[in-house]
Amino acid sequence: MIHLNEVLFLFLAGIIITIFRLSSYKPQPFFSSKPFLNNFNLNFFNLDFFNLNFFNNTSTTQASSHLKHTNTQKIQDINTLADCHEIASRLSELIRKDGAGSWPPNTNHLSTTWPASLRPYKEIYTEMAPLLPAAHASLDDNINHQIISSFRSRFRQLLSEKVNLDEVTSLLSAAASGRWDVFPRDTYNAFYSCLAWCRHAYRWASIPVVSLAQREDALPLPRELVVPWNKMQAHFQLASDSGNNMSNLVLNFNNSGEYQYKINTGLSQKIVSSEGEFTKIFYEVETLAVPIYHAMVRSIVAFARENKKECLRYVREVNDKLRPLLGAYYESVHESKIKRDVWLSRVQGFYAWGMTGEERDVESQELIRFDGLSGNQVLLFQALDAYLGMEPYLTREVMDRNVPGLQRGFVDSLGRFCFRGLLKDGCGEDGEIKGEMLEIVKRMRVFRSAHRTRAKVYLSVPAPERMPMTAGKSLLKDDSVGGIDFLDQFMVKRLQQTV
Numbered sequence: 001m002i003h004l005n006e007v008l009f010l011f012l013a014g015i016i017i018t019i020f021r022l023s024s025y026k027p028q029p030f031f032s033s034k035p036f037l038n039n040f041n042l043n044f045f046n047l048d049f050f051n052l053n054f055f056n057n058t059s060t061t062q063a064s065s066h067l068k069h070t071n072t073q074k075i076q077d078i079n080t081l082a083d084c085h086e087i088a089s090r091l092s093e094l095i096r097k098d099g100a101g102s103w104p105p106n107t108n109h110l111s112t113t114w115p116a117s118l119r120p121y122k123e124i125y126t127e128m129a130p131l132l133p134a135a136h137a138s139l140d141d142n143i144n145h146q147i148i149s150s151f152r153s154r155f156r157q158l159l160s161e162k163v164n165l166d167e168v169t170s171l172l173s174a175a176a177s178g179r180w181d182v183f184p185r186d187t188y189n190a191f192y193s194c195l196a197w198c199r200h201a202y203r204w205a206s207i208p209v210v211s212l213a214q215r216e217d218a219l220p221l222p223r224e225l226v227v228p229w230n231k232m233q234a235h236f237q238l239a240s241d242s243g244n245n246m247s248n249l250v251l252n253f254n255n256s257g258e259y260q261y262k263i264n265t266g267l268s269q270k271i272v273s274s275e276g277e278f279t280k281i282f283y284e285v286e287t288l289a290v291p292i293y294h295a296m297v298r299s300i301v302a303f304a305r306e307n308k309k310e311c312l313r314y315v316r317e318v319n320d321k322l323r324p325l326l327g328a329y330y331e332s333v334h335e336s337k338i339k340r341d342v343w344l345s346r347v348q349g350f351y352a353w354g355m356t357g358e359e360r361d362v363e364s365q366e367l368i369r370f371d372g373l374s375g376n377q378v379l380l381f382q383a384l385d386a387y388l389g390m391e392p393y394l395t396r397e398v399m400d401r402n403v404p405g406l407q408r409g410f411v412d413s414l415g416r417f418c419f420r421g422l423l424k425d426g427c428g429e430d431g432e433i434k435g436e437m438l439e440i441v442k443r444m445r446v447f448r449s450a451h452r453t454r455a456k457v458y459l460s461v462p463a464p465e466r467m468p469m470t471a472g473k474s475l476l477k478d479d480s481v482g483g484i485d486f487l488d489q490f491m492v493k494r495l496q497q498t499v
């Protein structure tokens with residue numbers, strides 16, 4: 001039981017700490033609105049009190065154009081370093097190729113400018129999207145069978161009537177042979193996202209996802225959704241049948257940050273905005289990550305040149321820039337933005353996959369079951385872990401399925417050039433760099449414990465129409481409590497490894 005005097009003590013302590021922080025706070029040029037956020041102890045203070053969303057508030061336009069401008073400068077700097085150090089050349093290549101020259105990647109979602117053979121996919125999206133969500137999920141298998149069959153049948157009909165697969169294939173072959181003039185990379189990115197939407201929509205055929213669809217172990221997809229997908233997956237060096245964080249989330253935004261291929265078209269504002277807020281986080285994270293990637297690269301180059309002073313400056317910058325990025329997560333993954341009673345049924349299910357394809361495991365010869373998307377595929381977190389010298393969270397196999405080859409290359413290089421273990425103890429520059437890296441670790445620990453708490457809240461909402469499932473780990477144990485405990489183990493383990 002907490003006594004009144006304890007409450008008063010905590011309250012006063014909060015005020016004193018706030019005054020102290022504010023008095024020692026140095027203004028920062030851009031993300032200065034709540035710069036003291038990172039210094040609070042999460043256990044005592046509710047982070048959701050702060051508004052850290054740069055993309056939504058009054059200064060949005062100014063802030064985002066400033067951010068774009070800064071990011072452009074950072075990218076230019078990375079490009080100039082590309083001939084000096086492997087780490088820079090890896091990142092530069094990733095941005096130039098998969099990013100179509102920018103990060104988050106450039107996308108051209110204006111389908112009227114697409115090559116003619118691709119436009120039908122966008123038209124089909126436009127026709128099928130309103131048919132995907134059901135106002136109420138049925139618990140009756142027979143009714144769901146009808147809904148799913150009719151959705152898939154209309155989808156197949158449209159694909160066979162509208163798509164000229166030969167033309168699509170030759171366009172993709174042209175891109176594979178380097179003819180980016182006929183299939184520009186920003187269009188390639190946008191089409192990849194459109195195709196991923198089509199595949200996930202066909203796979204689930206009704207949102208909320210229902211247990212009848214979950215029980216499908218394998219599903220032959222129409223050739224119009226298989227042939228181009230396989231070619232694009234080969235291009236990104238990905239082995240999964242399922243979409244991934246890039247195809248379904250990051251590339252699902254145009255260059256102005258507008259969300260494109262939606263799950264809950266025509267439903268209530270509450271559902272539509274919860275979906276929008278959730279997807280937006282992944283685009284925001286990659287936007288806010290650019291200065292961090294840049295500072296990581298710069299610090300590695302400085303370390304290689306034995307310029308410890310500069311190295312320290314850039315490690316500090318990684319730490320500084322991580323604060324607003326995590327703030328964007330803390331602010332969005334919250335009831336005020338993403339409604340708990342909506343997320344699991346209306347948003348999460350679409351990103352799952354949970355089916356076997358044609359590929360067999362080399363050793364066991366069993367058909368491989370592919371999982372869907374998870375935040376664990378986000379580049380920033382993998383990059384940070386590698387930079388800090390931690391083992392990857394995902395296995396090599398899962399990385400090869402869901403994280404594009406050029407991103408894997410960049411993360412591998414960050415791990416290889418990690419200098420944390422080479423720093424000497426003591427109070428010189430080495431010691432300072434070490435201390436700064438430890439601050440980054442602490443920040444990641446705070447994120448991981450907050451994420452653990454929030455994930456459990458969102459995952460424990462009842463969804464009677466389906467079996468327990470996450471998008472990233474497919475079907476879970478029979479009861480949802482057992483399922484959440486199973487997931488919790490991953491998060492606890494990662495928290496323990498964050499040292």
Ligand code: HEM
Binds near residue numbers: 381
């Ligand atoms: C309500 C929303 C979310 C829920 C319920 C959730 C749930 C989970 C769960 C259960 C795991 C562990 C299993 C796995 O690896 O898939 C996980 C891992 C992870 N999630 Fe989320 N997640 C959510 C949103 C996000 C967001 C928005 C991000 C970041 C932008 C994120 C980043 C991560 C990362 C990086 C991991 C890997 C483990 C780690 O690094 O700590 N998640 N999430």
